[in-house]
Amino acid sequence: MIRSKSKLKRSVRFLLNILLRNNINKINHIGENTYISKDCYFGSPKNIIIGENCSINNQCWIIGSGGIEIKNNVLIAPRVAFFTSNHNYQEKTVLIREQGYTFKKITIEDDVWIGYGATILSGVTLHEGCVVAAGAVVVKDVPPYTIVGGVPAKEISKRI
Template identity: 45%
Template sequence: MQKISFSWMLVHLRSLYYKKKFNVKIGKNTYIFGPCEFSGRDNGKISFGNNTIICRWNVFRAYGGYIKIGNNCSINSFCHLSGNGGLEIGDNVRIATQCVLISANHNFKRVDIPITKQGETRKKIVIEDDCWIGAGVKVLMGVTIGKGSVIGAGSVITKDIPPYSVVVGVPGKIIRSRLSGEVQE
């Protein structure tokens, strides 16, 4: 008989708790290591694929939209993922600590109405397979990050990124292609 440590038992129990309490779909061999916040309010949906690791202190808020995370992913601590407009993360994606993915933005055109009363614009974020999102990256609504891309720490992504790109900066700028190794000017 396999011996299971107390800490692993807690990880399993925590994953079961989140699945039942917050209606989160959790795939096989997917573990949540520590407290996280889940909100599927307004019929929002949150799902994790198989073999995915979720570290402690993350926030997942669907806000009537959805968050779908693929297989073999990892999300490190202190990340905030918003699914208002939809958030799709492919397979084999690595997201480092303190990343923020926001698929909506407040409307603020009118000055005679408080911003909180003007609604929001929602647009889906897609992170394709095999991407690495560095520490502290911000991804804004409507963005697709192409397959195999690497986003450098602290970058702010405001527009689509082609597959196999290396991106750094604020706003994010492609500095080279992983396919050709060619440096972008």
């Protein structure tokens, strides 16, 4: 009996932590018929715009410091991460943590599918109809109707 109470307390604490931290209610805009899993995390949500008919699945991290625009009919698998900032590191006589950050917007155009565990880095545009394979790390723009995968992500093929 004590075990189940303890487990229940941990579960309630976990859920409350997610609901209080994910900031979903502070997102700039969420379009109609869009699904967002409750265990996603949104950093700087005021800089995030999500279009219509999108699906954002479990445990995604969407850090919008530099701005993120997700257009319509976008599918985002579980554990996808979006990072719109980078540490500056060019000056070797100054600690990296003291050099500040660079912020660049991420844009996801219509009809894009991002596979499980992919990472999308700052300044990237995923153009219309492209597909990002599971586990890919996208560091540059992906042309329309192109399938990319790998680390760093490279073209695998075109959608025909």
